[in-house]
Amino acid sequence: MGLPTPAAAASPTEVVEQVSPRDWKRxxxxxxxxxxxxxxxxxxxxxxxxxxxxxxxxxxxxxIVACGSTADVGTAVRWARAVGLxxxxxxxxxxxxxxxxxxxxxxxxxxxxKSIAVTPTRGSRTRTRTYGPIEVTHDAGTVTxxxxxxxxxxxxxxxxxxxxxxxxxxxxxxxxxxVLGGGIGFSDKMFGLTCDRLVSTTVVLADGRVVEAGQDxxxxxxxxxxxxxxxxxxxxxxxxxxxxxxxxxxxFYQLRWSLDSVVPVIAxxxxxxxxxxxxxxxxxxxxIGTHGLARDQIRANANxxxxxxxxxPLDELRAVxxxxxxxxxxxxxxxxxxxxxxxxxxQASVLLSATTPVDRFAAKSAVLTSRTLLTDEQVGAAAEQxxxxxxxxxxxxxxxxxxxxxxxxxxxPPDASAFVHRNAVFIFAAETSWADYDPxxxxxxxxxxLRDFYNDIFGNTPPGQSYQNFPDPTLKDWQRAxxxxxxxxxxxxxxxxxxxxxxxxxxGIDT
Numbered sequence: 121m122g123l124p125t126p127a128a129a130a131s132p133t134e135v136v137e138q139v140s141p142r143d144w145k146r147x148x149x150x151x152x153x154x155x156x157x158x159x160x161x162x163x164x165x166x167x168x169x170x171x172x173x174x175x176x177x178x179x180x181x182x183x184i185v186a187c188g189s190t191a192d193v194g195t196a197v198r199w200a201r202a203v204g205l206x207x208x209x210x211x212x213x214x215x216x217x218x219x220x221x222x223x224x225x226x227x228x229x230x231x232x233x234k235s236i237a238v239t240p241t242r243g244s245r246t247r248t249r250t251y252g253p254i255e256v257t258h259d260a261g262t263v264t265x266x267x268x269x270x271x272x273x274x275x276x277x278x279x280x281x282x283x284x285x286x287x288x289x290x291x292x293x294x295x296x297x298x299v300l301g302g303g304i305g306f307s308d309k310m311f312g313l314t315c316d317r318l319v320s321t322t323v324v325l326a327d328g329r330v331v332e333a334g335q336d337x338x339x340x341x342x343x344x345x346x347x348x349x350x351x352x353x354x355x356x357x358x359x360x361x362x363x364x365x366x367x368x369x370x371x372f373y374q375l376r377w378s379l380d381s382v383v384p385v386i387a388x389x390x391x392x393x394x395x396x397x398x399x400x401x402x403x404x405x406x407x408i409g410t411h412g413l414a415r416d417q418i419r420a421n422a423n424x425x426x427x428x429x430x431x432x433p434l435d436e437l438r439a440v441x442x443x444x445x446x447x448x449x450x451x452x453x454x455x456x457x458x459x460x461x462x463x464x465x466x467q468a469s470v471l472l473s474a475t476t477p478v479d480r481f482a483a484k485s486a487v488l489t490s491r492t493l494l495t496d497e498q499v500g501a502a503a504e505q506x507x508x509x510x511x512x513x514x515x516x517x518x519x520x521x522x523x524x525x526x527x528x529x530x531x532x533p534p535d536a537s538a539f540v541h542r543n544a545v546f547i548f549a550a551e552t553s554w555a556d557y558d559p560x561x562x563x564x565x566x567x568x569x570l571r572d573f574y575n576d577i578f579g580n581t582p583p584g585q586s587y588q589n590f591p592d593p594t595l596k597d598w599q600r601a602x603x604x605x606x607x608x609x610x611x612x613x614x615x616x617x618x619x620x621x622x623x624x625x626x627x628g629i630d631t
Contacts, residue, residue, distance in 0.1 A: 136182040136224065139203045144183065147199045154188025154232070155196075168229050171214030171222050172292070174556055175480040175563075179219060181208075181227035188232040190322060190330055190357040197355060198328035200226040201622055208625075209355045211267050212294025215476055217483050218591040220351065220625045221297070228355060230296065233266030234273065238283060238363075246365075251401060252432035253462060254368035262319055264360040267296045275473075279466030282366040286311045290476045299359055300350040301589030302539040304547060306429050306472045309400045309527025315346035315539055316532060317361045323354040326622035330357075344613040344629075347539025349588045349602070352610070352629040353617045369462040371430035371437040372471055376456070377448045379422040379503055382408055386499045386522075388443045389426055393524040393545050394490055400527030401431040402440055410506055411517025418511055422503075428524075429468050434460065477516040477553035482567055484574045484592045487585035488522070488546040494577070501576045509573075510565035513555035518569070520577075522546040540585070540604035547587045550574050591627055598627050 148157040158165045160180065168184045170177055182205060185196045193209075200207035206225035214221045240261035248257045263285060265274070272291030277283040286307040288298050295314070303314025311317065320334035323341065331354075333342040344353055377385055389406040396402045410422040426444060430437040438445070438460055445456055463471065488494070494502075502520060509518045525544045534542040541547070552570045554562050571594075574582070586595060588602035599607045607629075614621075614629040621631045 136205065139182065139205060143199075143203050147183070147185075147196065150195050150199065151185065151192050152189060155192035156186045158184040158186065169227065171210075171216070171219060172212070172476075172478075173215065173217065173219060173481055175482065176219030176222045179222040179224060181223050182225055184227045184229055186229045186232055187357075190324060193228060193324045193355050193357055194328040194330055196226060196228055197324055197326065201326060201328075206624070207355070207622075209267070209296075209351060210294075211296035211350070212270050213292050215290070215293050215297065216591065217481070218593040218627065220591060220627070230267040230294070230357070233268040233357060235264075235266040235358075236269060236273065236277070237264045238277070238281075239263070252371075252436065254366060254370055254431055254465070256431075257365035259362055260365035261363055262360050263363050264358055265295055267294070267355075267357045267359075269295050271295060271298070271473075275466070275469045278366065278469055279464075282465070284311075284364045284366055284465065285317055285361045286314050288314070289473050291473050292475060295359065296356055297350050298589065300345055300348065300356065302347045302541075302587070303589070304523050304525070304587075306403045306405070306468075308529055309403055309525070310431055311364060312528040312532070313347075313539060314361075315537060316528070317363075318342075318346055319360040319362055321345050321356050321360070322358040323356050325354045326618045326620065340613050341617055344538050344610055346537035347588070347606075348610050348613070348629065349591075351623050351625060353613060354623065366465045370465055370468050371432065371434050371460065372463045372468050373426070373428060373430075373437065373441060373456075373460045374471070375426040375441075375444060375459060377424050377452050379408065379424060379506070381448050381452075382424045382503045383496050383499050384447050385424045385426070385444065386494060387496060388447065389522070390493045390545070392440060392443065393526070394493075396440060396524075397526035397530070397545060402428070402437075403430070404428040404524040405521055406524075407519055407521035408502065408506055409517055409519030410509060411515050413511045413513060415511075418509055419507055421517070422506055427472065429472065434462055477514065477551060479514050479553065479555050480563065481514075481516065481551060481553040482570050483549055483551045483590050484570060484595075485550070485587045485590035486548040486578065486583040487541045487544045487587060488548050488583060489544050492583045493545060498577050502573065505569075505573045505576045508569070509552070510562065510569055512553060512562050512566060513558050514553040516553040518552040518566070518573075520548060520550045520573075522548050534604065535606060535609075538603065538606050538610055540606045541587070544585075547590075548583075549587070549590050550577070593626060595627075602627075
């Protein structure tokens with residue numbers, strides 16, 4: 121039976137009201153036993169509807185399909201298009217910083233699609249190299265994961281089998297959202313971004329067709345799926361990555377100082393990152409932060425910190441870190457030196473993991489090149505503004521983080537994938553958070569503070585590029601900030617695979 125004509129343009133509420141109980145039953149009946157439709161009155165609806173960032177908890181889907189197969193995703197997409205509802209995929213818990221994995225239409229929850237299949241490379245196509253105490257077999261095989269797999273689901277592979285794909289540090293983030301926007305982490309300099317390891321991906325298009333995108337098939341779509349962000353061209357239901365095989369240990373460090381040392385620490389960390397830009401073995405995240413409700417708590421908790429790992433001998437890591445290890449009080453120096461140690465790659469993945477802010481949060485990002493690194497004046501302004509943070513009941517607090525880039529990331533031409541930020545030294549992220557139980561005035565104060573914090577650092581001329589996986593709904597000219605010169609090609613991909621602009625959101629690729 122043919123599909124009915126999509127509903128004419130109308131408000132989300134009007135469209136939802138136009139969808140009859142018979143329509144909903146038709147969808148439920150069309151799904152296989154592997155998938156389930158939930159409506160607002162169902163007991164399982166509330167936890168599935170709630171996004172990780174509770175700032176967008178007021179966006180309630182008209183229905184949720186817990187998808188168990190690619191075929192059912194196709195069925196749901198065709199149905200949604202026919203009745204005139206938007207269909208929005210959510211791969212993990214709904215971490216999207218700007219709430220773009222929420223909808224008043226049909227939410228496609230991918231959490232059931234948890235399959236992980238490992239295929240080792242046979243013959244002599246692998247190559248093994250030793251980096252100090254660790255041996256790495258490069259291109260050891262492929263691992264294919266479903267769209268519901270999270271970073272945390274992949275970590276046991278590293279711990280139990282020495283199998284590694286570069287992922288992000290937050291265990292509950294979906295690999296789908298991570299790879300589609302690029303995918304930074306603590307091994308990206310060594311092995312590339314998550315999107316750089318992608319071999320192929322299965323995509324359900326707006327008309328319900330299923331395609332396999334790779335270098336030799338739908339190569340333009342494959343190009344766009346490596347950094348073009350999610351929910352633009354279709355619903356990705358699986359991903360195949362090239363993996364590495366590990367044996368041995370890596371270096372790990374975790375450093376911390378009082379805010380008194382913020383200027384020398386950030387200046388030194390930036391200098392180290394520039395000097396180690398081409399050294400793919402060294403990974404660094406440096407930042408400042410605080411938390412608390414009262415002014416004295418906020419000041420007491422304010423700190424500057426650095427964390428990372430190294431693929432090589434500990435004496436080499438200590439030499440790289442020496443300028444940082446010399447900063448601070450005697451107690452801080454002793455504690456920081458003691459933090460430098462060898463751990464297994466599996467232990468490192470746990471030590472380096474951290475959850476993105478819980479409850480409610482907002483963020484702004486920038487991509488820093490060697491010409492736009494923070495000056496001492498900018499760092500001083502950031503530290504002063506940090507102490508003026510209005511506070512909240514959220515233990516994640518506020519501050520900024522700088523994730524070092526370089527290595528294999530910067531060896532890829534900017535136009536080789538949709539991820540354009542290939543000449544950078546850091547991805548900078550400013551964040552603030554508040555608790556569910558905080559009164560509305562706390563949210564207002566936090567959002568205003570984040571704007572002022574960012575402006576105090578960058579003034580009227582912020583860096584021209586931002587990271588698409590840290591979306592900021594207030595960002596002007598986000599097209600060029602996220603995608604640079606690649607945006608025009610992304611538009612062409614969009615016109616090819618979703619010409620009617622079925623998959624859309626405020627910062628989605630336009631037709």
